[in-house]
Structures are given as C-alpha cells and as structure tokens.
Amino acid sequence: MESTSHITVQNLNVYYGDNHALKDITINIPDKQITAIIGPSGCGKTTLLRAFNRLIDTVDGVRITGKVLVDGEDIFDPRADVTMVRKKMGLLSQRPYPLPMSIFDNVAYGPKIHGIRKKKVLEEIVEHHLKMASLWEEVRDRLHEPASRLSIGQQQRLCLARGLAVEPEFILADEPTSALDPKSSLYIENRFRELRSQFSIILVTHILRQARRLADYIVFLYLGELIEHGPVNEIFENPREERTREYIRGVIS
Amino acid sequence: MRSRKIEEAIFRGIMIAATLVVLSCSILILATILIKGLPAMNLDMITKTPKGGYYLGKSGGILNAIVGSILLTGGATLVSIFLSLPVALYANVYADKSSKLIAFTRVSLDVLWGVPSIVYGAFGFTIMLFLGLKASLLGGIIAVALLIFPIMSRGMDEVMRMVPKELLNSSYALGATRFETALKVVVRQALPGILSAVLIAFGRGIGDAASVIFTAGFSDRINFSLFEPAATLPLAIFFQLGTPFPEVQERAYASALILTIIVFLISIGSRILIRRYSKHVIK
Amino acid sequence: MKSRRLFKDNLARSIMWFSAIFCILLVILIGFALFQRSRYILAMKSLADLFFLDSWHPLKGEFGFFPFIMGTLWVTCTAVIISVPLSFLTAIYLSEYAPRMIREWAKPAIDLLAGIPSVIYGVWGILVIVPLTKNYIAPFFGRHSSGYTVFAAGVVLAVMIFPVIIHVSIEVFRSVSFELREASWALGATKWQTIKHVVVRKALPGIIAANVLGFSRAFGETMAVLMVAGNVPKAPSSILDPAYPLPALIANNYGEMLSIPLYDSALLMAALVLFIVVLFFSILSRFALVRVERSSE
Ligand SMILES: Nc1ncnc2c1ncn2[C@@H]1O[C@H](COP(=O)(O)OP(=O)(O)OP(=O)(O)O)[C@@H](O)[C@H]1O
Ligand SMILES: [Mg+2]
Numbered sequence: 147m148e149s150t151s152h153i154t155v156q157n158l159n160v161y162y163g164d165n166h167a168l169k170d171i172t173i174n175i176p177d178k179q180i181t182a183i184i185g186p187s188g189c190g191k192t193t194l195l196r197a198f199n200r201l202i203d204t205v206d207g208v209r210i211t212g213k214v215l216v217d218g219e220d221i222f223d224p225r226a227d228v229t230m231v232r233k234k235m236g237l238l239s240q241r242p243y244p245l246p247m248s249i250f251d252n253v254a255y256g257p258k259i260h261g262i263r264k265k266k267v268l269e270e271i272v273e274h275h276l277k278m279a280s281l282w283e284e285v286r287d288r289l290h291e292p293a294s295r296l297s298i299g300q301q302q303r304l305c306l307a308r309g310l311a312v313e314p315e316f317i318l319a320d321e322p323t324s325a326l327d328p329k330s331s332l333y334i335e336n337r338f339r340e341l342r343s344q345f346s347i348i349l350v351t352h353i354l355r356q357a358r359r360l361a362d363y364i365v366f367l368y369l370g371e372l373i374e375h376g377p378v379n380e381i382f383e384n385p386r387e388e389r390t391r392e393y394i395r396g397v398i399s
Numbered sequence: 400m401r402s403r404k405i406e407e408a409i410f411r412g413i414m415i416a417a418t419l420v421v422l423s424c425s426i427l428i429l430a431t432i433l434i435k436g437l438p439a440m441n442l443d444m445i446t447k448t449p450k451g452g453y454y455l456g457k458s459g460g461i462l463n464a465i466v467g468s469i470l471l472t473g474g475a476t477l478v479s480i481f482l483s484l485p486v487a488l489y490a491n492v493y494a495d496k497s498s499k500l501i502a503f504t505r506v507s508l509d510v511l512w513g514v515p516s517i518v519y520g521a522f523g524f525t526i527m528l529f530l531g532l533k534a535s536l537l538g539g540i541i542a543v544a545l546l547i548f549p550i551m552s553r554g555m556d557e558v559m560r561m562v563p564k565e566l567l568n569s570s571y572a573l574g575a576t577r578f579e580t581a582l583k584v585v586v587r588q589a590l591p592g593i594l595s596a597v598l599i600a601f602g603r604g605i606g607d608a609a610s611v612i613f614t615a616g617f618s619d620r621i622n623f624s625l626f627e628p629a630a631t632l633p634l635a636i637f638f639q640l641g642t643p644f645p646e647v648q649e650r651a652y653a654s655a656l657i658l659t660i661i662v663f664l665i666s667i668g669s670r671i672l673i674r675r676y677s678k679h680v681i682k
Numbered sequence: 683m684k685s686r687r688l689f690k691d692n693l694a695r696s697i698m699w700f701s702a703i704f705c706i707l708l709v710i711l712i713g714f715a716l717f718q719r720s721r722y723i724l725a726m727k728s729l730a731d732l733f734f735l736d737s738w739h740p741l742k743g744e745f746g747f748f749p750f751i752m753g754t755l756w757v758t759c760t761a762v763i764i765s766v767p768l769s770f771l772t773a774i775y776l777s778e779y780a781p782r783m784i785r786e787w788a789k790p791a792i793d794l795l796a797g798i799p800s801v802i803y804g805v806w807g808i809l810v811i812v813p814l815t816k817n818y819i820a821p822f823f824g825r826h827s828s829g830y831t832v833f834a835a836g837v838v839l840a841v842m843i844f845p846v847i848i849h850v851s852i853e854v855f856r857s858v859s860f861e862l863r864e865a866s867w868a869l870g871a872t873k874w875q876t877i878k879h880v881v882v883r884k885a886l887p888g889i890i891a892a893n894v895l896g897f898s899r900a901f902g903e904t905m906a907v908l909m910v911a912g913n914v915p916k917a918p919s920s921i922l923d924p925a926y927p928l929p930a931l932i933a934n935n936y937g938e939m940l941s942i943p944l945y946d947s948a949l950l951m952a953a954l955v956l957f958i959v960v961l962f963f964s965i966l967s968r969f970a971l972v973r974v975e976r977s978s979e
Contacts, residue, residue, distance in 0.1 A: 243681065246680050305569070
C-alpha cells in the first residue's frame, strides 16, 4: 500500500488553559485506510480528532502550537480558510446531532452552503448520499419530515450522509457507535468498510475489538502522548511498548 | 409526630388561601373589565374614529387608537428585532463564553430591563428634542423600541443559551461559517423561543402608556406618516377616563376590554405559533 | 465565492459586536443624557434641599422632592409587603402541592396575567379598589377618604406584580432537583419539612431575584399608580393618605413645562433618580446571584 499521507502532524501541542492535553505529537496518517485512535479515557483522542478539522478553535482558552498539514498546507496558518479545511472533513460525533430541519435539508445543508442552488442537483446529491449511508430506503417517502423524528441509529446514518454530502476527503468519527444499539453499530461499521476505498477514515474508539475488526492502522495515545502507532497486526500481535501491551491486555484502561 | 402533621396542615391551608386570594384578584380584574366594558361595546368603537364632540359623548370610536397602537408597536417591535437578534446571536455564537464584553452586555440588559417606561419616555423625548422631532409616530416608535428591546434580547439570549454546543459544532464541521450557523441552525433551533420573546415584547409595548405619553402625542385621525402624532390605546383609555362624562368613561371601559382582548389574542396566537414552529427543534 | 462568504461572516461579526456594545453604551447614554438635562437644577439647588425639602412650588422656584420620594417609597413598600408573602406561598403551592390539573392550567394563566397592560390594572383600581377604600376601608378606621390612596395604589401594584414574581418563583422551585427532595424524604422528613429546610433554602437566591424583578416593576410603574394614588404633593403619613410618586409626577407634567427650564430640569432629575435606583438594584442583584452561584458550585 502507498504510504503518502494527506494529514501530517508535526510537533502538535494543545493546552486547555494549564492542562497540557496533547504533547508534541508527530505522525503521518495513512491515506485511504481506516486509522483507529485508541487509548484510555481522557488521553486526548477527541482533542486530536478535533484538531484535524479545527473544531478545537471553538473551545474557550485553548492554545495550540505545532503544525497539522492537510494536503501540504498548514491548517493552523492564520491565512488558512477554516471553512475549507472543515469541508474536507466529514465529522461523525459520539451522539448524532441532526440539524433542526427536515431530513432532506439536513443532507442538503452542506452543499447549499458551499454554493449549490439548483433544486434538481440538490435532490440528486441527497439521494446519492442517503444511499451511501444506506438510509435511503427507510426515509425516501418522508424526506420532508423533521430529522428529530428518526431513531438514534437512523440519525447517526443521517449525520454520516450529511457529512458525505460535502464530498470530504476524510471522515472523522468520534466513537460513532457508542450511543447505538448493536444492530445500528453493525450498520455503521459496514458503511465504513465500504467507504474505506474512497475516503481516509479516522476513527476514535474505546472498543478494542472494533478497532481490530475495522482498522488498518492504529494510533495509541496515553496521557496526551503518542506512545505507538503502526499497522493493526503489528500493534495487536507484537507491540513494542510495554504500555501498549498492558492497554491491549486490559491492565490499564 | 402529630405536631409535624399539624404544622403541615396549617401551612397548607395558608398556602391554599394565598393561592385563592391571588386567583380571585385575577378573576376579579377580568370580570370587572368584561362587565364594565361589554355594555359600552359596539361596532362603532372598532370601526370609527372619534367625531367632533366624541369626548363630550357624541358618536365615534377608537379606530384611530387601535390602528395607531398596532402601527407604533409593530414598528417598535421590528426595530427591536433588528437590535435584539444580533445581540443574542453575538452573545451565543460569536463571543467566547468567558467574554467580558458579553458579561457587561448582559448586566446592561438587566439594567435596561428594569428602567421604568416613564424614564424611556423622558429619555426618548430628550432624543427627539435633540433631533428636532416633535411628538410623532416615529418618536413613539423610538421610545417603545427602547422599552421592549431589552425584554426581547433577554428572552432571545435565554433560549439561545440552551442550544447545545454540539449542534453548532455539527454545522461548523460541514464548513459553515459562524454567520451561516447562526442564521440557519441557531435561529431555527431557538425559533419557538425567539417568537415568544418577540410576542411578549409586543404585548408589553402595546400596553404601555408612560413611554408614549410625550413621544407619540395623540391624534383623532388615523395617520400613516412617521412624522405625525399617532393615537395609542392605553392613552385613549386614559383620556376617556379623565373626562367628566359617564358615557365617555364607559367607552374607556370598552376600550380597556378591546386592549385586553388584543393582548390575549397575541398571547394565544403565540402559543399556537410556538407549537407550530417547534416541529424541527432537536431535543 | 469563498471570500464572499468569509466577508459576510466578518461583516456580520462586526455588526453584531456593535449591537452588543450598543447595549452598554445605551445605559451610559441614558445616564449621561438625564444627568446633562438635570445639571441646570443641580447647579441651582443643593442635593439636600432637593431631597429633603417638603415644598413643591415650581412657579415660585421651590423644588422639594421629598413628598414624591416618600410617595414612591410608601406605594412601593405597600405593594411589596402585600405581594411578596402571597406570591411566595402561591408559588410553593402551585409548584409543590397543587394537583397536576391545576398546575398545568396555572402556568399559561399566569403568563396571560403577566401580559395584561398596566392601564387595565389602573382601570380596575378605579372601578373596584378606590370605591372599596372610600366606602368601607377608610370608614372602618374612622377616616374620611376619596379612596385615591397609598393603599389603593399598593393593592393595584401588588396584584400587578403577582404574576411576575410567581412565574419566576415557580421556575426556580422547579429547578431544584428531584434527587435533592428524595434525599430528604429518604431521611424521613415530611413533605413540608423538605420544602422548608431543603427546597426553599436551595431556591432562596432565585426567589430573591424574582422579588427584585417584582420590586422594580412596581417601583417604576407609572400609569396604574397615577390613576389611583391621588397625586397630592404631600408626603403621606399613613396608607390611607394620598400619594404622588415620582413617575406620576413626570407623566403629569413633563412635556408641557418646557417653558420653565428649571421645572423641565427638575422633572428630568426625577427621571435620573429613578434610573439610578434601578441601576443600583440591578447590579446589586446580579452580584448577589453571581456570588450565590459561585458558592454553590
Ligand atoms: N473543553 C475542554 N476544556 C478544558 N479541558 C478539556 C476540554 N476538553 C477536554 N479537556 C481535557 O483534555 C484532556 C483530553 O480530553 P479528550 O476529550 O481529548 O479525551 P478523550 O481521549 O477523548 O477521552 P474520552 O475517551 O473520555 O472521550 C482531558 O484531560 C480533558 O479533561
Ligand atoms: Mg472523547
């Protein structure tokens, strides 16, 4: 597999006030693969993920040093257009947050913002991406109902469709199945397998088995430090670091 | 053991009595206005303007005041919306949570909320002198807008504060700017609350007399010009009550009934609107 | 395309920032304008004269605000004394004891009442409370009265601020968590003991805020008071005397008195006094709330 990377992190430090949440992270995220970020609670997984699309900017009193290069450009450069950075990344959060509008408008929201006005085109986009998220069959007759009436599992797939509709290069997913029942989780996991050929997926997960099932590449964080990263088999079969081994065996959590 | 029970029973009795007092006062007000206002009610009241000698007991109605009040309060409400929405959106979308500016803004809104309407009347009149305006619809709009904009802003701020941060983040994550997020997500999510803030402010504005007494003036004609004096319902009630003629005073009661009905219709209308626009709200 | 969106965003940010600033500036501007306009009288008279002299004869150049300040105090205090306990008890009953049916009806009804304009309360005062005072209450105390009194104004205002205080108090009681009550019941406390020792204590800062809101509504109310207080420029010495509160003074005279500059200035000083009192109370209650919130964190 090719080892070029569209996301390169160089000496990234994130501070929340006095709390040094990410310590000098340097890593290349491989393309067109599923990368799982694992580590115990509070180790900075969400922080790292949110640095990639600069959602971290919206936190009060946050301070960032270092670089994150996306397609060769530093996204923290003051001249960078943050909306364009975010457009490259679809986000799937822990709990689905549909926007306060109809199912159709939820998916059409991103394309509309980015300048697509034609109704016909929007309809095609919505249908296409709802199909990609395998939600189309369930909602085709109720596209104009409020999104809040969907079940949680459906809402999460709607959020996936919404994220895909801006045609991102990356999908960032923060424990996307933790609020879902097993069947809905399986749905999402299967979507990810299919999408892997088209997108680079970065997945934060607490579930080691999920990481093992799904991921190609593993990043292990511990107390804000990057301990180890590598292909999934290497990390699970033959970790180099003691702490990785302990975490995988369940000694530390 | 028994004394505990007795104490509770006594206090419960007192509380029920208090509730009954409050309740009966409220019913008494509505009953009084209804009983006194209904006999003097007729179609002329709401379809005619005062004719010569109206305040001596001759025929006519208070259409001038109804129209004036609606125009004036409508104008003031519009002005307030354009002031309040940006304030509330700035506080909840643009500003940092710990922003000093917003803390000061919120304190200022508290102060402005409490400023008596007569002070807005006097201040509005001072501004009008400064601008060379005489008592007019525009003057009234300025004074009432000053009075109701803090009510509206605080109402909007309160509902927008309840919008989950994650909802904003979902929108940012799609590449939306703060402005797009504010208009398309925050306003929609908070829409029921925003509407109710607007209507509460409208109700407060249409019922207030002290702010318009010097600023809007009074006129027996209906006029749509911003620079002419305009009649308002509360002042119409006040003036009619002030005449020594019982027929005219009775019309004041009818006018009071009309004002009460308008305010109630707004309140009920707002409830319906709120239910209607809650459809898309994310819990 | 890209730059246009960002441009709009930045433009909106500046406009919104300015409107936030505007709120702060407005407070300053109101204070400043009123002060400017009252400087004339402040230069002519000492503050002590203005506040403590009992004689109000504008045409003779005597501007003692004492009767009006006392009028405001008497009327506001009467209203608060009547309204606070009744509202408090009603709010507890409605939020803690009332059957669900009543509770569900009470909330919209209270909101509806809160929306009734003050002129309507004034009309009601003239029709009911004034005759009641004249024909029954004053004679009962062996007094002769027109009915237009501190008492009438106090009752009208009290009824007017019931819904304001009750509405906020109920919200405050609701915000006290159910777990806290359960914890108290689990210790064997009765419902009333729980309310007395746990709920009310926890809700106290909010209840105080609710009453401050009610107070400021009553304090600044003009029309309803003007209609029933009697408007005699003499400091009342009992609740069966007429009173002439500051807002009524301004409403009755301002605008017509531009020809006498000192009079005009005096009335704007009355407005300044109202403004400063409200400023003081709002800031005080804000700080009290912030401190209570901090200490309960
Ligand atoms: N908004 C914030 N303000 C201040 N500190 C924060 C904030 N968000 C996170 N932190 C702190 O930063 C550290 C990393 O948090 P982060 O949310 O990235 O952890 P995580 O690995 O995602 O944990 P979890 O598995 O529990 O979601 C933690 O110590 C946390 O307390
Ligand atoms: Mg996390």
